[in-house]
Amino acid sequence: ETGVTQTPRHLVMGMTNKKSLKCEQHLGHNAMYWYKQSAKKPLELMFVYSLEERVENNSVPSRFSPECPNSSHLFLHLHTLQPEDSALYLCASSQGASGGLSSYNEQFFGPGTRLTVL
Amino acid sequence: ILNVEQSPQSLHVQEGDSTNFTCSFPSSNFYALHWYRWETAKSPEALFVMTLNGDEKKKGRISATLNTKEGYSYLYIKGSQPEDSATYLCAFSSNTGKLIFGQGTTLQVKP
Numbered sequence: 001e002t003g004v005t006q007t008p009r010h011l012v013m014g015m016t017n018k019k020s021l022k023c024e025q026h027l028g029h030n031a032m033y034w035y036k037q038s039a040k041k042p043l044e045l046m047f048v049y050s051l052e053e054r055v056e057n058n059s060v061p062s063r064f065s066p067e068c069p070n071s072s073h074l075f076l077h078l079h080t081l082q083p084e085d086s087a088l089y090l091c092a093s094s095q096g097a098s099g100g101l102s103s104y105n106e107q108f109f110g111p112g113t114r115l116t117v118l
Numbered sequence: 119i120l121n122v123e124q125s126p127q128s129l130h131v132q133e134g135d136s137t138n139f140t141c142s143f144p145s146s147n148f149y150a151l152h153w154y155r156w157e158t159a160k161s162p163e164a165l166f167v168m169t170l171n172g173d174e175k176k177k178g179r180i181s182a183t184l185n186t187k188e189g190y191s192y193l194y195i196k197g198s199q200p201e202d203s204a205t206y207l208c209a210f211s212s213n214t215g216k217l218i219f220g221q222g223t224t225l226q227v228k229p
Contacts, residue, residue: 002161031215042122043162043207043219056216090162101215103149106164 003027006091006110013081014118021076021113023091031096032074033107034066037088049074050096081117088112120144122210124220131198132228138194139223141208145189150211153182153193156222157204165193165206198227 004025013019025032034046048056049068063085065077074091092107123142131137143151150169156162166175171186179196195202205224209217 002163004161040221042221043209045216045218048216096215103211103213103215104167104169106152106167107217109154109161109163111159111161 002108002110004091004093004108004110006089006113008113009111010114010116012116012118013078015081015083017081018077018079020078021089021091021115023074023076023110025072025074025091025093025108025110027093027095027108029093029095029108030071031094031101032068032071033092033094034074034076035090035092037090037112039087043090047076048101050101055101078115081115083117086115086117088114120210120212120218122208122218122220124206124208124223126223127221128224128226130226130228133199135198135227136194136196137198137225138192139206139225141191141193141220143189143191143208143210143218143220144212145187147212148186148189148210149213149215151184151186151191152209152211152217153191154207154209155204156207162207193223195225198225200227200229203227 031050035043047066067075090112091110094105094107153165154162168184173184182193184191205222207222209219
């Protein structure tokens with residue numbers, strides 16, 4: 001148990017559906033992240049929120065829309081996805097430094113959501 | 119483009135064997151090198167965060183070394199056990215605070 005939970009754990013959706021992934025951290029951290037892992041590829045950073053402000057949008061298509069309503073919760077809203085978006089989506093949190101992210105603090109990961117787009 | 123390379127991609131050893139794998143990363147603008155262990159169906163968990171050239175860290179039978187001048191880190195496991203079977207990820211951090219991950223080394227320890 002890492003203190004970061006994600007729901008749902010598995011999701012199957014059609015290309016025309018709209019769904020949301022949820023992440024919650026119970027660690028009092030002030031930075032949260034969405035990562036994507038596709039088969040045979042490294043973990044790929046998608047979005048970063050620091051102090052509830054988005055600080056990174058790593059050239060992610062607009063069909064992925066993040067939301068961070070407070071420092072404990074992070075959502076990833078999905079709409080009109082493509083089959084190639086099928087992947088494991090991981091959420092993480094960490095304690096940032098004053099004014100931004102910290103290079104030195106470990107990230108705590110959730111168990112991920114396995115997404116399949118039909 | 120910042121690249122983090124890990125080798126080998128996968129490794130099969132017998133219980134009791136010692137093993138090591140490599141992480142190569144950019145030597146410029148280095149702030150930290152992270153190692154994570156990722157067991158199947160679980161979350162990645164941090165093993166070490168290393169910052170100083172020549173640093174060596176140890177946790178039980180697992181240790182890691184760091185060479186920031188040439189841009190590599192080694193992870194060693196002494197006397198591998200089946201419960202060490204996992205994917206080991208390294209990640210490079212520059213001044214941005216964001217992590218760039220390698221593809222991982224998947225270790226399988228046979229009893």
